[in-house]
Each structure stands twice: as structure tokens, then as C-alpha cells.
Amino acid sequence: MKEKEIICECGHVNPYGTEVCGSCGKPLVQKDSDELLNMRYEGAARRSQTYNKSIIDKVWNFFSSVKVGITIIVVILIASAFGTIFPQELFIPPGQDAATYYAEEHGWAGELYYTLGFHNLYGSWWYMLLITALGISILIASIDRFFPLYKALKNQRVTRHEKFMSRQRIFGRSTVTDQDETMNKAVSLLKKKRYKIFEENGNVLAEKARWARWGPYVNHIGLIIFLVGAMLRFFPGMYVDANMWVREGETVPIPGTSQDYYLENLQFDVELYDEDDERFQGAMQAAPGAEHIETFRTHSILYMPTDESTVGAGRELEAISEQEIEVNSPLYFDNYSVYQLDYKLNELSAMSFDVEDRETGESAGSFTVDLNNPEDYYTLDNGEEVYIYDYFANFIINDAGEPTTENNVPDNPAFIFEMTNEDGEEELTFIRIQRNFEIRDDEDDPHQYAFTFAGIDTNHVTGLKVRKDLTLPFLIAGGSIFLLGLLQGSYWPHRRVWLQRENDGEILIAAHTNKNWESIKKEIRSVTEQTELSEPVDQTDEEYEKEYKEKDNL
Amino acid sequence: MNSLAELSSNLLYIAFFFYFAATVFYILSVTGRQFRNKEGNVKKNRWGTWGYIATVIGVVFAFGYFFTRWAAGGHPPVSNMFEYTAFLAICFSLAFVVINGIYKSNVLGLFTIPVIMLIIAYASVFSTEIAPLVPSLQSNWLAIHVITVALAQGILAVSFGAGLVYLVRTLDLSGKKMTKRTFGIEFIMYTLLTGLAFVILTNVFEATNYEAQFTYVNEQGEDAEKTYNLPAIIGPNEGVLETEDRFSPLFYAPDWIISEDLNTVVWSFGSGFLLYWVIRLIGRNRRISAMLQPLLKGVKPQTVDELSYRAIAIGFPLFALGGLAFAMIYAQIAWTRFWGWDPKEVWALITFFFYAAYLHLRLSRNWIGERSAWLAVIGFAIIMFNLIFVNLVIAGLHSYA
Structure with a gap:
């Protein structure tokens, strides 16, 4: 059903729901009022204010409401604040179980926090839903308002209905001796102030920065692009987030790159601030003994496998680049970034042992085990061989009371060595740091070969973060558009000044701006001071005086 | 420097x-x-x-x-x-x-x-x-x-x-009765005065090098020490004052509270309150x-x-x-x-x-x-x-x- 159009007395056909004629500005509702005109969206008809029949209308109207939009913003705001009461799950100490951590650390409140799912608030389905609702609201509210506003500003006529003029906040009536001369002077002054001049029947509309009115819509488009970009992360292949630990001298495939890239850690350094640095004496003396780390960096080489080599160990690698990876200076290649994140100094890398032949009382020789790559056996100087019967890189006794290794990081290495003595018997010796005992059949019968611990070698390990984020271009585009739109809408005010001739030698002046009234008043003042026009009044001054004159004189 | x-x-x-x-x-x-x-x-x-x-x-x-x-x-x-x-x-x-x-x-x-x-x-x-x-x-x-x-x-x-x-x-x-609005605006004034009180207090006691040592029992149940830079209204858990001629606490905080911070907060809000009422009374309770x-x-x-x-x-x-x-x-x-x-x-x-x-x-x-x-x-x-x-x-x- 087509709703009734409104034909204004000026002849302009306005769509149903219009409050102020799109052409001449005659008020179409509250026609006889003298109150200031509501200039929001130029009084144009909006879909959401006009139709409310079908389900689509209802959904549309719901999301186009700024009230709903603000409600969503406020709900997100409050929810976000709740997420900072206790640390989120991703910030609790590694290895802690969230199910018990919150209750232990924060008592019943912590338990409640965990039960409500607030420990993972920002990743929860309802938080995502809120953000999605905000996105929809932004989109629909913008469409609902942009097109009517655009049409209204495009169709506006220069000559305005008298009621439109007199119901503007800034309005004045001047009697002048020469209408033409005054108008021309005013126009040239306004032009100097960079107003665009439109003329019709000797009347004038001076306008500037209309484009600022599109700012909100531009920034909303930017926000939508940003939100869509953020959602793309959930598509496979868009996002990689992996950790890697590389020992000095080691070359490892970079996780997340499907073994297309390898990284070698040539050397890792930590640099401390000079303790004698004059600039920082005060701060350093305030915290004696504290380490002041200046930087830490990995001297790395990036490799790619050559075309011929097949996937697997021993691939032929080709060096691509050599770079120092440092905090604030990641290694970039092929959409990947490798960041310096963490480190571990002086990790055990090798252990040496001496072996003595108790029969001869002489040394049988020494050997060194690479803790990250132990050999199966080592040949001693006397030609005998030491087998590694078992190796535990990070030795623990598990719950079942059995020796095992917690992981393959050699933080607490333990060995069971095996040697064959002259009698052809196999001797087992267990060794770990500060522990050394022979596994004997007879307590009083020592092994022929006695092991002693001879020394260690250490090594630094660098902790790196590998990231790929193909959503970044969307976020950068969306963010930039958002900021530009914000700038456009906030830093430029849309100003209009109407000058209209009346038959009796009068000139009407009215002005409207979407912000910064004091500034437009200043501009108009400089025009009226140099012409015969009298300064228009700010009609809110009258309200103010009515309300406060008496009070102030008390 | x-x-x-x-x-x-x-x-x-x-x-x-x-x-x-x-x-x-x-x-x-x-x-x-x-x-x-x-x-x-x-x-x-x-x-x-x-x-x-x-x-x-x-x-x-x-x-x-x-x-x-x-x-x-x-x-x-x-x-x-x-x-x-x-x-x-x-x-x-x-x-x-x-x-x-x-x-x-x-x-x-x-x-x-x-x-x-x-x-x-x-x-x-x-x-x-x-x-x-x-x-x-x-x-x-x-x-x-x-x-x-x-x-x-x-x-x-x-x-x-x-x-x-x-x-x-x-x-x-002007009204005598407190409304949401008058409470709100006075709360802003009070908050600003609390900030002022905090700044004055910390500076005055710092200038006089005020220090009060306490031994106390911390959250882990171990004996520990801490220093107060403001007179202790609220002392640490099972605190014993070690410095002579210092104000002795009126209350003692439980172990899970950082007692010297709570003490500072109490001092600031208390003095802010005092400051507020002194000013108000000077202004004939307006x-x-x-x-x-x-x-x-x-x-x-x-x-x-x-x-x-x-x-x-x-x-x-x-x-x-x-x-x-x-x-x-x-x-x-x-x-x-x-x-x-x-x-x-x-x-x-x-x-x-x-x-x-x-x-x-x-x-x-x-x-x-x-x-x-x-x-x-x-x-x-x-x-x-x-x-x-x-x-x-x-x-x-x-x-x-």
C-alpha cells in the first residue's frame, strides 16, 4: 500500500512521514508553533519512522533505533568491565587449571566468576553475539538515516518558508536602505569565509562543509569493515599463532608454515643496561641487585628447502636471509612475522663423563653426551663402548613410582649407562646431577667401570612467536576509514546561512550549524558588522535570560 | 641526578x-x-x-x-x-x-x-x-x-x-533536602578533596621521614616485615610495632589485605571527609x-x-x-x-x-x-x-x- 505523499504549498512532493518540507523548509508538523525547529536529519522521512507492519519492518525498526544501539554499547561496556575483575583465563599462570584456580585464588567470588564463564568472557558466544548485534545496528541505523538526509540536503531550495527562517536558532530581521548592495556585500564576505553561495530570486544560501555530514556514515562503514575483518580470523588459513623454542646452533622448521621455512638460531644475547649509566643512577640505586635488561635478540638465519629435497629429516636448505630478531623488531617474510618473545639462559646442552677401570686403576677414557641429540653409544679411549641404556631429559619419578621424563627439555637429565666388563657381564650405572649409583646384583661387588661426572656445557634458548594474520589488511582499511570518517564528522562543522529579501526592504537572516554555535555566531557577526545587516539573535539567549535573569539577581 | x-x-x-x-x-x-x-x-x-x-x-x-x-x-x-x-x-x-x-x-x-x-x-x-x-x-x-x-x-x-x-x-x-543531584555534585567535590588530602598527607609524612616498622604474619603464614609511611590506623595481620614513639594501630587487617595500602585509603577518605566538613562548616553548612x-x-x-x-x-x-x-x-x-x-x-x-x-x-x-x-x-x-x-x-x- 502506498502511503500518502505530502505536497507542500511550494509544490514539492515530500514522502510520507516528512516533518519539514525538503525544498522550502516549511514545517509540515506543528505548523503553528514558534518553537525552534528540530533540524535533525533535516526533518526528512525515515523508513523506520514510517512503516511498522511486516516482520521485516519490525526488525528494521529495532536495529535502526539509536536507543537500541546505545543500549547495546552500554551492555558491551559493562560486560567488558566485568571481564577485568579477575584475570582472564589466558592470563592465569601456565599449567594452572582454571576450574580450581579461580576458587583457590579468589574464594567464592572467583568460583562464581568461573561458573558464570567470565574467565573467558571476551571469547564467549554471548559477547560475540553482542558485537554482532552492534554491527547490525550500525549498518541498519546508518542506511535508515543516510539516504533521507542525503536527499534532503540535495533537494534543499535556496528560498525558504518564512516559518523555517524564524524558527532557526539564529534569526534576525534587518531593515536596510539598499537590499541589492547589502546582499552583494554579505555574499562577498561570506565567500571570503569560504562559504559556497547558492542564489535564487535574489535570495541566498551560503553553505560550507556539507560533506562533514557524511562523516558518521563513513566511520560506520569503516567499523563494519573492521568487524567483518575481525570475523575472518575464524576462517582456516587466515591466522597462525605458534610458539617456537630454538637452541643456539639449532635449525628447526617454523611451526605454522607447513615446513616451508626453517630458522636457525646462530646466537642469542641478552644485554643489560650499564650499571654506571649516569642517567639511571637514581632508579638503579632504588632497586639494588635488580637486573635492568636493555634488550635480547636472536641472531637468526631463515632457510627454505630447495625444490628437489623431499619432506622429512635431512632436507637440503637454502639460506634466504640473516637477521637479528629483537623485541620491537620482528623478522618478516611471506605474510609471516617471527617475534622475539622470551628466552631461557644456560640450559644444559652437554654432559661429560670420565670412566675409570677399577681393575687397572687407570682411566678408560671420557665421553660427552649431547643432551638434545644423544648417540646410541660412545667409544672410549680403551676401545670399550658405553651404551645409553636409558635417557631421561627431564627426570622425574611418576605417580606409579617409575622413573620417566617430564618432557624432552634437558633441565634435569638422567642416564642409565651400560658397559660390558671383562667377564662379559653387563653393568648398569645410573647418573644424574649429584646422584651416581651402580645398579649391582651384589651390593658389595662394585662394577669394573666407575663413572664420574666431569662437566657440563650450557646453551641459550630463544623463545619466538610465529604469527600470520591475513585479516590485518581489512582491519587497517576499516580502521583508517573509521578514523577518517570520525575526523570528517567531528572536525568540520556543517554551516548554513540563509539571507532572504522581504518585500518591504527587509532582509531576513537565519543560520544553522550542526555544532559549535559560538563560532558560526562569530562569523555572522563579522558579516553584520561590515554591512547594514543587524546582528541576528541566538534565540536560546532569550530562553536563558528568561530563566536566569531573576535567579542571578538574587 | x-x-x-x-x-x-x-x-x-x-x-x-x-x-x-x-x-x-x-x-x-x-x-x-x-x-x-x-x-x-x-x-x-x-x-x-x-x-x-x-x-x-x-x-x-x-x-x-x-x-x-x-x-x-x-x-x-x-x-x-x-x-x-x-x-x-x-x-x-x-x-x-x-x-x-x-x-x-x-x-x-x-x-x-x-x-x-x-x-x-x-x-x-x-x-x-x-x-x-x-x-x-x-x-x-x-x-x-x-x-x-x-x-x-x-x-x-x-x-x-x-x-x-x-x-x-x-x-x-539551595534546598535542605539531599537529592540525587545534590549528592552527586557534592560527591564530586568530596572526591576532589580526598585527592587533595591524599597528596597533602603523603607529602607531609614523607617530608618528616615518617616510618613505622612492623613484624607481622603474611598470607603464607610466615613472619614478615613491612614499613608504614603513614601512621597506622589499620595495622598488618598480627602486627607488632617495632619502631618506638609511633602511633599504635587501632585495628588489624586480615592477612589477605595489603594493609598499608588500606591504611592509606582510610587516611585519605577520612581526611577528605574532615576537609569537606571543615569547609562546609566555615561556609555555614552550605x-x-x-x-x-x-x-x-x-x-x-x-x-x-x-x-x-x-x-x-x-x-x-x-x-x-x-x-x-x-x-x-x-x-x-x-x-x-x-x-x-x-x-x-x-x-x-x-x-x-x-x-x-x-x-x-x-x-x-x-x-x-x-x-x-x-x-x-x-x-x-x-x-x-x-x-x-x-x-x-x-x-x-x-x-x-
Whole structure:
């Protein structure tokens, strides 16, 4: 059903729901009022204010409401604040179980926090839903308002209905001796102030920065692009987030790159601030003994496998680049970034042992085990061989009371060595740091070969973060558009000044701006001071005086 | 401390002195006589101009402090609590100078400059030593991100000042009965006085080198020691006072509370309360806001409202740029991800959402005037919460101080 159009007395056909004629500005509702005109969206008809029949209308109207939009913003705001009461799950100490951590650390409140799912608030389905609702609201509210506003500003006529003029906040009536001369002077002054001049029947509309009115819509488009970009992360292949630990001298495939890239850690350094640095004496003396780390960096080489080599160990690698990876200076290649994140100094890398032949009382020789790559056996100087019967890189006794290794990081290495003595018997010796005992059949019968611990070698390990984020271009585009739109809408005010001739030698002046009234008043003042026009009044001054004159004189 | 660093801190003292002078001038400007000229029009006295000039000189010296400290330390002085808080106050004064250049409101000066001084004094409670930068802070983005945020927050703070002026100007404060509004405005006054009390207390007891040693039992059930720098009203768990001639606690806190911090909080709120009532009684039991109200005669509420809005319209995009966009770029480079739900990040987002809600309420729901003014005050409260509470109480990546 087509709703009734409104034909204004000026002849302009306005769509149903219009409050102020799109052409001449005659008020179409509250026609006889003298109150200031509501200039929001130029009084144009909006879909959401006009139709409310079908389900689509209802959904549309719901999301186009700024009230709903603000409600969503406020709900997100409050929810976000709740997420900072206790640390989120991703910030609790590694290895802690969230199910018990919150209750232990924060008592019943912590338990409640965990039960409500607030420990993972920002990743929860309802938080995502809120953000999605905000996105929809932004989109629909913008469409609902942009097109009517655009049409209204495009169709506006220069000559305005008298009621439109007199119901503007800034309005004045001047009697002048020469209408033409005054108008021309005013126009040239306004032009100097960079107003665009439109003329019709000797009347004038001076306008500037209309484009600022599109700012909100531009920034909303930017926000939508940003939100869509953020959602793309959930598509496979868009996002990689992996950790890697590389020992000095080691070359490892970079996780997340499907073994297309390898990284070698040539050397890792930590640099401390000079303790004698004059600039920082005060701060350093305030915290004696504290380490002041200046930087830490990995001297790395990036490799790619050559075309011929097949996937697997021993691939032929080709060096691509050599770079120092440092905090604030990641290694970039092929959409990947490798960041310096963490480190571990002086990790055990090798252990040496001496072996003595108790029969001869002489040394049988020494050997060194690479803790990250132990050999199966080592040949001693006397030609005998030491087998590694078992190796535990990070030795623990598990719950079942059995020796095992917690992981393959050699933080607490333990060995069971095996040697064959002259009698052809196999001797087992267990060794770990500060522990050394022979596994004997007879307590009083020592092994022929006695092991002693001879020394260690250490090594630094660098902790790196590998990231790929193909959503970044969307976020950068969306963010930039958002900021530009914000700038456009906030830093430029849309100003209009109407000058209209009346038959009796009068000139009407009215002005409207979407912000910064004091500034437009200043501009108009400089025009009226140099012409015969009298300064228009700010009609809110009258309200103010009515309300406060008496009070102030008390 | 090298000579440049010494010069730097002296420049800040000088700036503080000029802010103080500006406050005096602004007080004179609103309380002083108004003259009528020959035509019989009310002519304002000149003190307001002097107040503005003193503020401008203060800002110049404050930037002198900023750049000499930058030179002395070799990095932008925005890297810890003292440095950031002081710079926020400086940006607040700069924003005031710029915006008041347009609106020329002496009353705004009267309301903002003392708050600026209070923030600087609060900053100086923290360690003022120049500290070396941790690796993640060694980036040009530190200066770009933090300076933009401080500028934005300084501008947004001006909207708070104007909002406060609006409320004191327009609210009905004469009634004997407490209403939501009178409570709200008096609560703001009380909060500011609590800040003042905290600053005075810490400085006085620091000047007298007050120290009281306690042995106590900590959360792990072990014996431990701690030092109080304010007389202990609330002592530590099972605390025993070890220093002679010191005030003995009236209460003892349970082990899971950081008792010296609670003690400071109790001292501040208590003295703030005392200060509030002393001022009130001197003013014959009128509300503090009611005492200020007559000074604001002749201020047009619409103009102050517009000023407050204008500050937000300028500050909000700048905050989005510095507090979110630059922050994300920096975080992507230094912390490997542009966003990580660190508490400070979340509160920056909350600040952003709050002012976004303000703008939508104002532009579409016609929340102008009083409602807008209350929101401007709340916005500033969120900013201060993010600065003080989130840094000091909620642990996160931004807790440098």
C-alpha cells in the first residue's frame, strides 16, 4: 500500500512521514508553533519512522533505533568491565587449571566468576553475539538515516518558508536602505569565509562543509569493515599463532608454515643496561641487585628447502636471509612475522663423563653426551663402548613410582649407562646431577667401570612467536576509514546561512550549524558588522535570560 | 641526578607555581569587582586575562620540563606512573589553553587549573627517578601512542571541567533536602578533596621521614616485615610495632589485605571527609557547590554545554587514534598481537564506548545540558579509573609503575 505523499504549498512532493518540507523548509508538523525547529536529519522521512507492519519492518525498526544501539554499547561496556575483575583465563599462570584456580585464588567470588564463564568472557558466544548485534545496528541505523538526509540536503531550495527562517536558532530581521548592495556585500564576505553561495530570486544560501555530514556514515562503514575483518580470523588459513623454542646452533622448521621455512638460531644475547649509566643512577640505586635488561635478540638465519629435497629429516636448505630478531623488531617474510618473545639462559646442552677401570686403576677414557641429540653409544679411549641404556631429559619419578621424563627439555637429565666388563657381564650405572649409583646384583661387588661426572656445557634458548594474520589488511582499511570518517564528522562543522529579501526592504537572516554555535555566531557577526545587516539573535539567549535573569539577581 | 634532569624537575616546579598563580588570578577574576564603563555596560575586571597568561606561561615551562627530561633520559618521559600522570596534567592545561582561547571562560579556569595542579601533585607521589626502558618500550611508537592518548585525555578532561561548571551553575542547590543531584555534585567535590588530602598527607609524612616498622604474619603464614609511611590506623595481620614513639594501630587487617595500602585509603577518605566538613562548616553548612554557585553568575549554560561537547568532539577522534589505532599498531609490533584483552586495553575500549554512547545520546536522543554534563564527569572518572585503579590494582602488561 502506498502511503500518502505530502505536497507542500511550494509544490514539492515530500514522502510520507516528512516533518519539514525538503525544498522550502516549511514545517509540515506543528505548523503553528514558534518553537525552534528540530533540524535533525533535516526533518526528512525515515523508513523506520514510517512503516511498522511486516516482520521485516519490525526488525528494521529495532536495529535502526539509536536507543537500541546505545543500549547495546552500554551492555558491551559493562560486560567488558566485568571481564577485568579477575584475570582472564589466558592470563592465569601456565599449567594452572582454571576450574580450581579461580576458587583457590579468589574464594567464592572467583568460583562464581568461573561458573558464570567470565574467565573467558571476551571469547564467549554471548559477547560475540553482542558485537554482532552492534554491527547490525550500525549498518541498519546508518542506511535508515543516510539516504533521507542525503536527499534532503540535495533537494534543499535556496528560498525558504518564512516559518523555517524564524524558527532557526539564529534569526534576525534587518531593515536596510539598499537590499541589492547589502546582499552583494554579505555574499562577498561570506565567500571570503569560504562559504559556497547558492542564489535564487535574489535570495541566498551560503553553505560550507556539507560533506562533514557524511562523516558518521563513513566511520560506520569503516567499523563494519573492521568487524567483518575481525570475523575472518575464524576462517582456516587466515591466522597462525605458534610458539617456537630454538637452541643456539639449532635449525628447526617454523611451526605454522607447513615446513616451508626453517630458522636457525646462530646466537642469542641478552644485554643489560650499564650499571654506571649516569642517567639511571637514581632508579638503579632504588632497586639494588635488580637486573635492568636493555634488550635480547636472536641472531637468526631463515632457510627454505630447495625444490628437489623431499619432506622429512635431512632436507637440503637454502639460506634466504640473516637477521637479528629483537623485541620491537620482528623478522618478516611471506605474510609471516617471527617475534622475539622470551628466552631461557644456560640450559644444559652437554654432559661429560670420565670412566675409570677399577681393575687397572687407570682411566678408560671420557665421553660427552649431547643432551638434545644423544648417540646410541660412545667409544672410549680403551676401545670399550658405553651404551645409553636409558635417557631421561627431564627426570622425574611418576605417580606409579617409575622413573620417566617430564618432557624432552634437558633441565634435569638422567642416564642409565651400560658397559660390558671383562667377564662379559653387563653393568648398569645410573647418573644424574649429584646422584651416581651402580645398579649391582651384589651390593658389595662394585662394577669394573666407575663413572664420574666431569662437566657440563650450557646453551641459550630463544623463545619466538610465529604469527600470520591475513585479516590485518581489512582491519587497517576499516580502521583508517573509521578514523577518517570520525575526523570528517567531528572536525568540520556543517554551516548554513540563509539571507532572504522581504518585500518591504527587509532582509531576513537565519543560520544553522550542526555544532559549535559560538563560532558560526562569530562569523555572522563579522558579516553584520561590515554591512547594514543587524546582528541576528541566538534565540536560546532569550530562553536563558528568561530563566536566569531573576535567579542571578538574587 | 645529572644537571639536565635537575633543570627538568625545576622547570616543573616553576610550571606548578604559574598554575598556582593562575588559580589565584582566576579566583580574583570571579570574586573581584566588576566595573561599569561610561556607557554603563558591565566591564569585567582584567584578572581573567592574567589567569590565562599565567596558564600559558605554566604550559610553556611544563613543556620545558617535558623536553629536558626527554633529553636527560634519552627516551620520551611517558614511561611510568609519575611521567604519564604529570604529562596528562600538562596536556590538560594545554587543552584548556587552546579551548579557552575560543570561549574565554574564567570560570572554566577556576574549575580546571586546580584540578590540573592536583593531578601534578598526585603524580609526584610516585618515584620521579628516570628509569631505563624495558625492551618492549623501546620503540618510536611509545612516544606516538602515549603522547596522542595523553593529548586526547587532556582534551576530554576539559569537557569534565566544563561539565562541572554547567552542573554547579544550573543545579538547584539551595534546598535542605539531599537529592540525587545534590549528592552527586557534592560527591564530586568530596572526591576532589580526598585527592587533595591524599597528596597533602603523603607529602607531609614523607617530608618528616615518617616510618613505622612492623613484624607481622603474611598470607603464607610466615613472619614478615613491612614499613608504614603513614601512621597506622589499620595495622598488618598480627602486627607488632617495632619502631618506638609511633602511633599504635587501632585495628588489624586480615592477612589477605595489603594493609598499608588500606591504611592509606582510610587516611585519605577520612581526611577528605574532615576537609569537606571543615569547609562546609566555615561556609555555614552550605553545600560546597552551593558556595561556588554565586561565583558563576552570568555564565550562559548553553555556552558551557557547547564547550564541553566541543572538547569531546575534538578529544574522541584523537583518543580513538592514540588509544586504539596507534595502540594496536604498537601492540602488534611489540607484543606480537594488536589486541590481547589486557585490562588497560579493555578499559581504553570502555572509554571509547562510553564517549561513543555520549555522542549518540547527545546527537540522536537530545541529551544536552545537564545529562550531557553528568556524562562528561563520568567519562573523566573512567579515565582516572583507568589511570589509577587499573595500573595499580589490576595487574597487567601496562603496570609499569
